[in-house]
Amino acid sequence: MSETTPSSRPRDGAGTRSRQQIFSALIGRTGVLAALILLIIVSSFLNDRFLSVPNLMNVLRQVSIVGILAVGMTFVILTKGIDLSVGSILGVSVVLFAGILETQSMAVAIPLGILAAMALGLVNGLGVAFAGIPPFIMTLGMLSFARGLAFIYTGGTPIPILDEAFFNLGNGYTFGVPNPTLILLGTLLVSGFVLTQTPFGRSVYAIGSNEDAARLSGVPVGLYTTIVYVISGGVAGISGLVYASQLSVGTPIAGQAYELDAIAAVVVGGTSLFGGKGSVTGTLIGTLIIGVLANILNLTGVDPFVQQLFKGALIVVAVFIMARSSRA
Amino acid sequence: MRGATMTDLLLDARGLTKRFGDNVVLRDVDLSVAPGEVHAIVGENGAGKSTLIKILGGVHRADGGSMRLEGREISLSSPQAALDHGIVVIHQELSLAPHLTTVENIFLGHFLRNAFGMLDHRRMRARTDELLKRLSIDIDPTIPVGRLSIAQQQMIEIAKAISVRAKLLILDEPTAVLDANRVDTLFELIGRLKSEGIGVVFISHHLEEIFRIADRVTVLRDGSRTGTEPVRDVDHDWLVSRMIGREFESYTSKQRQRGEVVLELEGLSSEGAFEAISLQVRAGEIVGLAGLIGAGRTEVAQAIFGVRKHSGGTMRLNGAAVRLSGPRAATRRGIAYVSEDRKAFGLLPNRPVRENMTISNLARFTSFGVLRLSRERAFVREQIEELDIRLSGMQATISTLSGGNQQKALLGRALAGRPKVLIFDEPTRGVDIGAKREIYRFIEDLAEEGAAILVISSEMEEVIRLSDRIIVMRSGRVAAELQRAEASEETIMRAATMA
Numbered sequence: 019m020s021e022t023t024p025s026s027r028p029r030d031g032a033g034t035r036s037r038q039q040i041f042s043a044l045i046g047r048t049g050v051l052a053a054l055i056l057l058i059i060v061s062s063f064l065n066d067r068f069l070s071v072p073n074l075m076n077v078l079r080q081v082s083i084v085g086i087l088a089v090g091m092t093f094v095i096l097t098k099g100i101d102l103s104v105g106s107i108l109g110v111s112v113v114l115f116a117g118i119l120e121t122q123s124m125a126v127a128i129p130l131g132i133l134a135a136m137a138l139g140l141v142n143g144l145g146v147a148f149a150g151i152p153p154f155i156m157t158l159g160m161l162s163f164a165r166g167l168a169f170i171y172t173g174g175t176p177i178p179i180l181d182e183a184f185f186n187l188g189n190g191y192t193f194g195v196p197n198p199t200l201i202l203l204g205t206l207l208v209s210g211f212v213l214t215q216t217p218f219g220r221s222v223y224a225i226g227s228n229e230d231a232a233r234l235s236g237v238p239v240g241l242y243t244t245i246v247y248v249i250s251g252g253v254a255g256i257s258g259l260v261y262a263s264q265l266s267v268g269t270p271i272a273g274q275a276y277e278l279d280a281i282a283a284v285v286v287g288g289t290s291l292f293g294g295k296g297s298v299t300g301t302l303i304g305t306l307i308i309g310v311l312a313n314i315l316n317l318t319g320v321d322p323f324v325q326q327l328f329k330g331a332l333i334v335v336a337v338f339i340m341a342r343s344s345r346a
Numbered sequence: 347m348r349g350a351t352m353t354d355l356l357l358d359a360r361g362l363t364k365r366f367g368d369n370v371v372l373r374d375v376d377l378s379v380a381p382g383e384v385h386a387i388v389g390e391n392g393a394g395k396s397t398l399i400k401i402l403g404g405v406h407r408a409d410g411g412s413m414r415l416e417g418r419e420i421s422l423s424s425p426q427a428a429l430d431h432g433i434v435v436i437h438q439e440l441s442l443a444p445h446l447t448t449v450e451n452i453f454l455g456h457f458l459r460n461a462f463g464m465l466d467h468r469r470m471r472a473r474t475d476e477l478l479k480r481l482s483i484d485i486d487p488t489i490p491v492g493r494l495s496i497a498q499q500q501m502i503e504i505a506k507a508i509s510v511r512a513k514l515l516i517l518d519e520p521t522a523v524l525d526a527n528r529v530d531t532l533f534e535l536i537g538r539l540k541s542e543g544i545g546v547v548f549i550s551h552h553l554e555e556i557f558r559i560a561d562r563v564t565v566l567r568d569g570s571r572t573g574t575e576p577v578r579d580v581d582h583d584w585l586v587s588r589m590i591g592r593e594f595e596s597y598t599s600k601q602r603q604r605g606e607v608v609l610e611l612e613g614l615s616s617e618g619a620f621e622a623i624s625l626q627v628r629a630g631e632i633v634g635l636a637g638l639i640g641a642g643r644t645e646v647a648q649a650i651f652g653v654r655k656h657s658g659g660t661m662r663l664n665g666a667a668v669r670l671s672g673p674r675a676a677t678r679r680g681i682a683y684v685s686e687d688r689k690a691f692g693l694l695p696n697r698p699v700r701e702n703m704t705i706s707n708l709a710r711f712t713s714f715g716v717l718r719l720s721r722e723r724a725f726v727r728e729q730i731e732e733l734d735i736r737l738s739g740m741q742a743t744i745s746t747l748s749g750g751n752q753q754k755a756l757l758g759r760a761l762a763g764r765p766k767v768l769i770f771d772e773p774t775r776g777v778d779i780g781a782k783r784e785i786y787r788f789i790e791d792l793a794e795e796g797a798a799i800l801v802i803s804s805e806m807e808e809v810i811r812l813s814d815r816i817i818v819m820r821s822g823r824v825a826a827e828l829q830r831a832e833a834s835e836e837t838i839m840r841a842a843t844m845a
Binding site for chain 1: 709
C-alpha cells in the first residue's frame with residue numbers, strides 16, 4: 019500500500035521527496051506551461067513572422083471560439099463527465115442570434131441565444147444527473163438533436179447578419195486586444211474563480227474524484243452535476259456569440275466537430291478524463307498549445323492534411339506523458 | 347525453525363533492503379519459511395510489511411540481500427517470475443474476473459484445450475471439482491464469482507494459487523474483509539495447506555489470529571526486524587511492545603458524564619435490511635453496535651444518516667421526530683457518519699487532504715458565497731494537530747497517506763460539520779495499532795465533550811473497549827443490549843450468533 023511512499027512517513031516527508039515525485043509535480047503544475055513556452059521558442063526560430071504582434075493577435079483570435087468551449091468543457095470533465103453536444107449547441111445559438119437579429123436588437127438576441135443554449139445544457143444535466151443516462155450517451159444524443167434544431171430553424175439556409183454593432187463584437191479590438199480574446203479571458207477568469215474559490219467549484223472536483231463520497235459528505239451531487247452541464251451549454255452559447263459575429267452569418271453547420279477540439283484542449287491542458295483533477299488555467303494553456311502549433315504549421319507552409327497528423331499526435335503524446343507522470 | 351537446516355527451508359531470505367530515494371523502507375530483514383509452516387508478519391502501517399511482500403512477490407526488487415527458494419538462489423524480476431517459482435501473493439483486493447465462473451477463473455491464463463484447440467470445459471470442470479473437494483471448499487463453480495461473497499472469492503483465489511502448484515502463499519491481511527465465522531473457515535483452509543507442505547506468510551493486524559494460526563511470527567518496526575520467535579514462546583504484550591517499541595499502556599475506562607437522549611430510534615424498520623430497531627444514545631455516551639457482518643448494522647447507520655429509507659418506526663433527534671431526506675439533511679442536523687468503506691465512500695482520492703477534510707461542511711468556511719481559505723486552513727491545521735495526522739503538508743494528495751492517516755483525515759472531516767451525533771462504522775479497519783489507539787482516544791474525547799456516539803465494529807475488543815453500552819444485532823434485529831460490565835467477547839458472540 020502507500021506505506022512505502024515518503025509522504026506517509028512521520029513528518030520528515032517534505033525533505034525526502036523522491037525524484038519521481040518531483041518530476042511528476044513539475045509535469046503536473048508547470049509541465050504544460052513549459053511545453054507551451056518551448057513551442058513558442060521553437061516557433062520563433064522557425065519563422066520570423068511568428069512573434070510579430072499581428073500574428074500573435076491572430077492566434078489569440080483564432081483560438082477564442084474553441085477556447086471558450088473548452089472552459090465550459092473543463093467543468094464537465096472535472097466531474098468525470100463529457101459533453102459531446104457543445105458544437106451543436108453552439109450551432110443552435112448561432113442560428114438563433116442570426117434569426118432574432120433580423121427583427122430584434124442585439125439586447126434581445128444575445129440573452130435569448132445564450133438562454134436557449136443553457137436550456138439545452140439543462141436537458142443534458144437532468145438526463146445525466148437524475149435519469150442516470152451516461153454523459154457520453156446523453157450528450158451524443160443532444161449532439162444530433164441540437165444540430166437538427168439548428169437545421170429546422172434555418173430551413174437549411176444560412177441567415178446573414180447585418181447588425182454592425184454585433185459584427186464588432188467578434189471582429190473589433192478593445193485596448194488593442196481582439197474582443198473574442200477578451201471574452202475568452204472573461205469566461206476563464208469567472209470560471210477559474212468559481213472553481214477555486216466557491217463551495218460549488220470545490221464540490222465539482224469532489225464529485226469527479228469520488229461521487230459517492232461527495233454525496234455522503236452532503237454535496238448536492240444531482241443539482242451540481244446539472245448545473246455543470248448548464249454551464250457547459252451556456253458557455254457554448256457565448257462561444258456561438260463570437261462565432262456568429264466573426265462570420266456574420268447564422269449557418270446551421272456552425273461548430274461542427276468543435277466538441278472534439280474542445281476536449282482535446284482540455285486534455286492537453288492536463289485535466290484528467292477520470293475526473294477530479296485539472297484546472298481552467300491548464301485548459302487555456304492546452305488551447306494555446308494547439309493554436310500555436312496550428313499557426314506555426316501554417317506559417318511554415320505545412321500541408322493542411324499533414325497538420326492533422328501533428329494535431330493528432332500531440333493529443334496522444336500529451337496524454338501519454340501525463341499518464342506516465344501521474345503513475346510515478 | 348529451530349534445528350532446521352538451510353536446505354529444509356522453503357524460503358530463506360536474508361538481509362533484504364529496499365530504498366525509495368533517501369528513504370530506507372526495509373533494512374536488512376531476514377525471513378524464512380519452512381514447508382508447512384505459517385509464518386506471521388506483524389507491524390504497524392509503515393513498518394515495511396507491504397514492501398517485504400512486494401519484494402517476495404516480485405513487484406519490487408530489493409536493493410540488497412538474497413533470496414533462496416528450496417536452497418536455490420532466486421532473483422525475482424517481476425510478479426510473473428515469482429509466480430513461476432511458485433510464490434503466490436493474495437492481496438486484500440482480490441484479482442478475480444467477476445464475470446467469469448470459478449472454473450474459468452481458476453484456469454484463466456492456462457485454459458485446457460481439447461484436440462481441436464477448443465476450450466475443454468469438461469476437463470476443466472472436473473479438475474476444479476477435484477481441487478475444491480480436496481480443499482473442502484463448498485461452492486458452485488459454475489456461477490460468476492462476482493455473485494459469491496468476498497469470503498468465497500478469497501477461497502477461490504487460494505484454490506487458484508494451489509492449482510498452479512504454489513509452494514509459498516502470501517496472504518496479505520486476508521481476514522480484514524471477513525467476519526468471525528468466515529475467519530474460522532479460512533483458517534481451516536490454511537490448516538489443509540499446511541498439511542500439503544505449502545508455506546504460508548500471513549499478514550494481519552489482529553494479533554489474536556496470529557496465536558491461532560501461526561507457527562512463527564516476525565515483527566517489523568520502521569523497516570527493521572525487531573524479533574522472530576515461535577508463537578508459543580511469546581504473548582500479546584511482547585508482540586505489541588516489539589511493534590510499537592514501548593510497553594502498551596493498558597486502558598482504564600473513564601466514567602463519562604451522560605446527558606439527555608440525543609438520538610433515539612423506535613421500532614425502525616427497513617425492508618430486507620433490519621426490523622424493529624429501538625435504541626437510544628445519550629450525549630456523552632458511546633454505544634457499540636456489534637454483530638456479524640450482514641447483521642444489518644451498517645444499514646441502520648445508513649438509515650440514521652438518511653441514505654436509506656426506512657419503512658417503519660420513528661427516529662428522534664433531541665426528542666423531536668425527524669425524517670431525513672439524505673446525507674445533506676443529516677449533516678445539517680448535526681449527524682456525521684464515517685463509512686466502513688474508506689475507498690468507496692470516504693476518500694476523494696486525488697484531492698488534497700485539506701479539501702478532503704472540509705468537503706462535508708463547506709458552508710462553514712464560506713462567506714458571501716466565497717470560500718475563506720485561511721479559515722479553512724486554520725481548521726485543517728487544528729485537526730491535523732489534534733489527530734496527529736502524519737503528512738508532508740495539508741496539500742498532500744490523500745491517497746499518498748497510510749491507511750491510518752487517511753482514516754484520521756476522514757474523522758477530521760466528520761468534525762467539520764460540528765456534529766452532535768457521530769456514527770463510526772468500523773473506525774479502525776485497516777489501521778495499525780498506533781493509529782488505532784489514537785482513534786480510540788479521539789472518539790473518547792468527543793464523547794467527553796458531549797457528543798452522542800454510535801460505534802459499529804466487528805472487532806470485539808474494540809466494541810468492548812470503547813462502548814458504555816453494547817447493542818448486539820443478529821439478522822436485522824436487536825438480539826441483546828449489554829451494559830459495559832456484562833460485555834465480554836463471549837456474551838457478544840453468543841448474542842450475535844445464537845437464536
